[in-house]
Structure formats: C-alpha cells, structure tokens
Amino acid sequence: MRILIKGGRIIDPVENKDKTLDVLIENGKISALEKKLAADGAVTVDASGLLVAPGLIDMHVHLREPGYEAKETIETGLKAAVRGGFTGVACMPNTNPVADNQTVIKYIIDRASALGLARVWPIGALTRGSRGEQLTEMADLKNAGAAALSDDGRPVAGSGIMRRAMQYARMVGLTVISHCEDPELAAGGSMNEGFISTRLGLKGIPGAAEEVMVARDIILSELTGCPLHIAHVSTRGSVRLVREAKARGLKVTAEATPHHFTLTDAAVEGYNTSTKVNPPLRGEADVAAIKEGLADGTIDVIATDHAPHTMEEKDVEYDSAPFGLVGLETAVGLVWRELVRPGILTPAEAVAKMTVNPARLLGIEKDTLRPGAVADITIIDPSLEETVDPLSFASKGRNTPFAGWKLKGLPVLTMVGGKIVYSHAGIKIL
Numbered sequence: 058m059r060i061l062i063k064g065g066r067i068i069d070p071v072e073n074k075d076k077t078l079d080v081l082i083e084n085g086k087i088s089a090l091e092k093k094l095a096a097d098g099a100v101t102v103d104a105s106g107l108l109v110a111p112g113l114i115d116m117h118v119h120l121r122e123p124g125y126e127a128k129e130t131i132e133t134g135l136k137a138a139v140r141g142g143f144t145g146v147a148c149m150p151n152t153n154p155v156a157d158n159q160t161v162i163k164y165i166i167d168r169a170s171a172l173g174l175a176r177v178w179p180i181g182a183l184t185r186g187s188r189g190e191q192l193t194e195m196a197d198l199k200n201a202g203a204a205a206l207s208d209d210g211r212p213v214a215g216s217g218i219m220r221r222a223m224q225y226a227r228m229v230g231l232t233v234i235s236h237c238e239d240p241e242l243a244a245g246g247s248m249n250e251g252f253i254s255t256r257l258g259l260k261g262i263p264g265a266a267e268e269v270m271v272a273r274d275i276i277l278s279e280l281t282g283c284p285l286h287i288a289h290v291s292t293r294g295s296v297r298l299v300r301e302a303k304a305r306g307l308k309v310t311a312e313a314t315p316h317h318f319t320l321t322d323a324a325v326e327g328y329n330t331s332t333k334v335n336p337p338l339r340g341e342a343d344v345a346a347i348k349e350g351l352a353d354g355t356i357d358v359i360a361t362d363h364a365p366h367t368m369e370e371k372d373v374e375y376d377s378a379p380f381g382l383v384g385l386e387t388a389v390g391l392v393w394r395e396l397v398r399p400g401i402l403t404p405a406e407a408v409a410k411m412t413v414n415p416a417r418l419l420g421i422e423k424d425t426l427r428p429g430a431v432a433d434i435t436i437i438d439p440s441l442e443e444t445v446d447p448l449s450f451a452s453k454g455r456n457t458p459f460a461g462w463k464l465k466g467l468p469v470l471t472m473v474g475g476k477i478v479y480s481h482a483g484i485k486i487l
C-alpha cells in the first residue's frame with residue numbers, strides 16, 4: 058500500500074520545516090519527502106491548501122474503560138481521537154479498577170492495538186487505587202507499558218506520599234503528572250470562586266486550591282529530582298510558578314486545555330453542566346496568563362483532558378453534576394480559533410505542543426515527518442469551518458460547552474502507521 062500526499066504545507070517542528078512538499082508513504086513508513094514526487098499506482102491525497110503535520114498526540118484523555126463503559130469505551134474514545142486528528146493518546150488511570158497494576162495496563166494496550174485506530178499510552182497510578190496511601194509497583198507498571206504516572210482525577214493530598222512517589226518514579230524513569238488541587242481548599246466547590254460564583258449562588262473553588270499544590274509539587278520535584286508535569290493549568294498564579302521553576306532550571310513542564318484558554322467562568326451562567334470541570338473555568342486574567350504561558354513556552358503542551366460523562370449524570374443540578382467535559386473532537390478547532398489565527402502561536406508552535414513536546418515527556422519517538430519515520434500523520438484544513446454538533450461526535454460523551462460554536466481550522470485526515478483511520482468527507486483521495 059502506497060499513499061502519496063500531494064502539495065501540502067509540511068509542518069515539522071522537529072526538523073524545523075515549514076514548506077510545500079509531497080510525502081510518500083510505503084509499508085507504514087514515510088519513504089520520501091520531496092518537491093513534486095511521482096508515484097504510479099499510489100493512492101493520492103490532494104493536500105493543496107492543507108497543513109500536513111506529524112500525528113497529533115493528546116497526553117491527557119479519560120477513556121473510561123475498564124469500568125465506566127456507559128461514559129466511553131476504548132473504542133469510542135479512540136474513534137473520537139482520530140476524528141479529532143489525534144494519532145495517539147495517553148489515558149488516565151481513574152478507571153474501575155484503577156490502572157494501578159499490570160493487568161489493567163496490559164488490558165488497555167491489548168484492546169487498543171486490536172482496534173487499530175489511534176495509539177494508546179496508558180498512564181499508571183501513583184498510589185494504589187489512587188487513594189493516596191500506598192505507592193504502586195511502579196517498575197511493574199513501567200514494564201507493562203505505562204508511559205507516565207499520575208493519580209489524575211484525584212489530588213495526592215499528602216506531601217509525604219507525594220515525595221516518596223516522586224523518589225520512586227525518578228528511579229524507574231517516569232514523569233509524574235500532577236492534578237494539583239488542595240482538597241480542603243476545593244471542598245464542596247463546583248466552579249471558580251469569584252464574583253460570578255457569588256451571583257450564581259454556587260460554592261467556589263479558589264485559584265489558590267491549585268496554586269498551593271503547584272508550589273508544593275515544584276518544591277518536591279526539586280527535592281527528589283523527579284520530572285514533574287502539571288496537568289490542566291488553570292490560573293495565572295500557576296503559570297507564574299511554572300515559569301519561575303523553569304527559570305531555575307527545574308524539570309517542570311505543564312499543559313493547558315482548550316477549555317481553559319477559551320472560556321471564563323462567565324460560561325457557567327445559565328448553569329450548563331457541560332461547563333462544570335475540574336479545575337474550573339477561571340477569570341479573564343487567568344485565560345490571558347495561560348495564553349501568555351503558551352506563547353512564551355512556559356506551557357509546553359496542549360492536552361484536552363477529554364472527560365466524558367453520560368447525559369443522565371450531567372442532567373442534574375449544577376452542584377451535583379460530575380466534573381468533566383469532552384475535548385477530543387473540538388481541540389484542533391479551538392487551537393486554531395484561540396491561538397493560531399490571532400497569532401499567539403504559529404502553526405508550527407501549536408503543532409509542537411501537540412506532537413513532539415508531549416512525545417518527549419512520555420518517552421515516545423514518533424514525532425516527525427522525516428523519511429524513515431513511522432507514518433503517523435495529521436492533515437488540517439485551516440479554512441474548513443463547521444458547527445460543533447455533539448450528536449455527531451464519535452465519543453459517547455456529549456458534554457461539551459462548545460455546542461453550536463462555529464470552528465474554523467479542522468482535522469481532515471488522520472493516518473496511523475500508514476493507514477488512513479479517519480478522513481473528512483470533503484478531502485480528495487484518488
């Protein structure tokens with residue numbers, strides 16, 4: 058099987074490339090990258106006017122299987138991933154049972170590879186049952202294929218256990234991904250603490266609930282030498298703490314989600330439970346700081362924190378709804394709307410935050426379009442515009458705050474290992 062992608066603008070942040078070239082794919086690999094390639098008998102994709110990037114990676118996804126298949130399965134989650142332009146995702150361990158042992162990690166890997174959609178890198182739990190009490194067998198998790206360690210979904214409340222977790226994670230060579238939330242400061246809250254929470258009569262979660270833990274984990278990363286990645290940064294103070302940590306040369310990285318750089322807590326007015334997410338949507342100064350952090354490199358990664366829930370679970374009073382919103386199928390459109398078109402990031406910078414940067418953190422090689430590389434490729438049409446329709450999602454989750462939004466700049470083809478796993482109806486394949 059040979060595929061020729063013709064006339065696209067190649068964006069390869071690793072090779073520092075941004076120019077119009079043809080790409081030939083043979084036997085699952087990129088075999089040539091040149092001007093005006095000819096390949097008789099090859100399937101040809103007309104990519105004129107389109108961007109051809111290394112396959113996008115979303116390093117923060119909740120696939121929900123095993124245990125919560127009513128919310129999502131590995132299959133529906135990966136269908137959503139490829140439809141969103143992602144050739145690979147890292148999935149969080151807050152399943153049932155928790156991914157705190159080899160069996161669950163291996164199950165996820167086997168199930169995903171049998172599907173042949175996007176690649177999956179499971180993240181193992183830091184503590185047993187993510188209960189924050191006893192460490193997991195981290196070396197076993199790594200041997201089974203865990204790409205990083207996290208108790209995401211729950212904060213690690215105790216500083217002592219977090220310190221020991223980082224010591225062991227460092228020994229086995231895995232990054233710790235931290236969901237930074239002080240449980241006492243956040244207790245009972247369902248949205249950002251501020252003027253709007255007061256007006257809506259909802260209990261707030263202060264930015265400080267995140268920031269005290271970001272500060273703590275940076276201090277523990279320095280103490281232990283363990284690489285630390287801060288999940289879903291939502292406040293100006295967190296951005297500042299990460300910036301300072303980097304300036305001091307610490308091994309600290311961070312991610313931001315599309316919802317946190319697009320929406321403020323004003324979106325909660327109307328009590329749409331699809332705006333209920335942890336950490337909560339924050340204020341305007343926070344959104345501005347996240348954009349600044351993305352632009353100046355403080356925030357290395359864009360990740361969705363795709364968190365599907367059923368309609369029944371979300372169709373309740375705001376304060377009793379579960380936290381989380383889906384993101385896989387709106388991510389690229391929001392990146393283009395909020396970051397690329399306004400000039401906050403170049404296309405290559407945006408692509409780097411969704412390819413090589415998360416890949417390096419997870420210890421994955423595939424992140425380039427250089428000949429010889431595995432053909433994981435995402436094609437984006439910067440001028441394609443569509444209205445977000447949750448009913449058309451491949452995900453089981455319909456819980457998006459972006460329903461009805463017009464997004465421009467969308468993925469149109471996703472290729473994994475030389476196989477086209479998603480293509481938009483509008484793309485020309487001959």
Ligand SMILES: NC(=O)N[C@@H](CC(=O)O)C(=O)O
Pocket residue numbers: 119151209210211236333334335336362364365380381382
């Ligand atoms: N982000 C969320 O609001 N929810 C996530 C958990 C998490 O990412 O902490 C979930 O698993 O539903």
Ligand SMILES: [Zn+2]
Pocket residue numbers: 209210211236288289335336
């Ligand atoms: Zn989290």
Ligand SMILES: [Zn+2]
Pocket residue numbers: 117119149209210362364
């Ligand atoms: Zn999460």
